Amino acid sequence: MDQPTDCSVVQELLAIYALGALPAGECRPVVEHVAHCARCAAELSDYQAVTEALAESVPLVEAPPELEARLRLAMAQQPAAAPRAGRWSQERIWRAAAGFALAALAVLVLFLGGLTLRLNRELVQTRAELDRLTLALAASDSTPVPVMGEPGQVPLAHGQFIYAEHSHDGVLVVRDLPPLPDDRVYQLWLVRKDGGRDNGGLFRPDERGQAWLTVQASRPWSEYKAMGVTVEPPGGSPGPTGPRALHGDL
Numbered sequence: 001m002d003q004p005t006d007c008s009v010v011q012e013l014l015a016i017y018a019l020g021a022l023p024a025g026e027c028r029p030v031v032e033h034v035a036h037c038a039r040c041a042a043e044l045s046d047y048q049a050v051t052e053a054l055a056e057s058v059p060l061v062e063a064p065p066e067l068e069a070r071l072r073l074a075m076a077q078q079p080a081a082a083p084r085a086g087r088w089s090q091e092r093i094w095r096a097a098a099g100f101a102l103a104a105l106a107v108l109v110l111f112l113g114g115l116t117l118r119l120n121r122e123l124v125q126t127r128a129e130l131d132r133l134t135l136a137l138a139a140s141d142s143t144p145v146p147v148m149g150e151p152g153q154v155p156l157a158h159g160q161f162i163y164a165e166h167s168h169d170g171v172l173v174v175r176d177l178p179p180l181p182d183d184r185v186y187q188l189w190l191v192r193k194d195g196g197r198d199n200g201g202l203f204r205p206d207e208r209g210q211a212w213l214t215v216q217a218s219r220p221w222s223e224y225k226a227m228g229v230t231v232e233p234p235g236g237s238p239g240p241t242g243p244r245a246l247h248g249d250l
Contacts, residue, residue: 007033010040018048145227147174147248153231154178154245157209161248163221170200170215172227174246177205180231186245187236190217191226200227202236224250 034041149157156176163170188200205211229246
């Protein structure tokens with residue numbers, strides 16, 4: 001191909017180039033363009049970062065050895081186009097079809113790569129949080145508190161609130177908690193000895209009615225006397241406004 005000077009032309013090839021699927025004869029113009037175009041070079045760097053991360057996090061699966069032969073056979077069986085001036089050769093048609101397929105694959109790979117990176121970050125954060133809680137709650141001064149459902153609200157719900165007195169860490173674990181409509185969430189409150197309440201976080205149960213919430217208290221646990229859970233609007237409330245669903249004495 002002629003050397004592309006238009007960014008829009010090069011940008012159509014960057015994803016395929018990052019995957020290493022661009023024909024060798026078409027790589028040089030791309031390389032020469034990104035050498036003096038900062039915008040395309042940055043976009044190529046993003047593509048390469050995603051494909052490298054995806055390669056490290058997703059196991060590779062080899063395509064069946066007969067795939068190429070089957071594709072060529074299927075194309076050969078298609079009716080030939082009527083002769084006309086400037087008609088593409090079958091080899092060029094094959095390359096164009098392969099290019100479109102690789103472009104579609106590149107988009108899919110980049111989407112899955114971005115999703116994989118986000119999930120990996122969330123998993124790392126969750127593991128770090130669980131490791132921190134495990135160390136805190138395994139301490140000798142950790143205290144489990146029974147949590148019960150309010151008879152008029154969620155009578156079957158039950159669980160535990162566990163906190164470590166030497167730190168501000170705690171965790172709420174609840175079972176048999178009924179689901180809520182989309183416009184409501186459960187909100188945990190830490191009830192202070194002076195009667196005030198500190199927000200402990202928002203949560204929803206899973207389809208089995210189970211829920212767990214990690215808590216970072218803003219005060220020492222010695223300043224609290226109880227915990228409670230109320231039903232609140234999405235995003236929570238500055239103070240309890242809905243009915244109390246759960247309670248426990250610290």
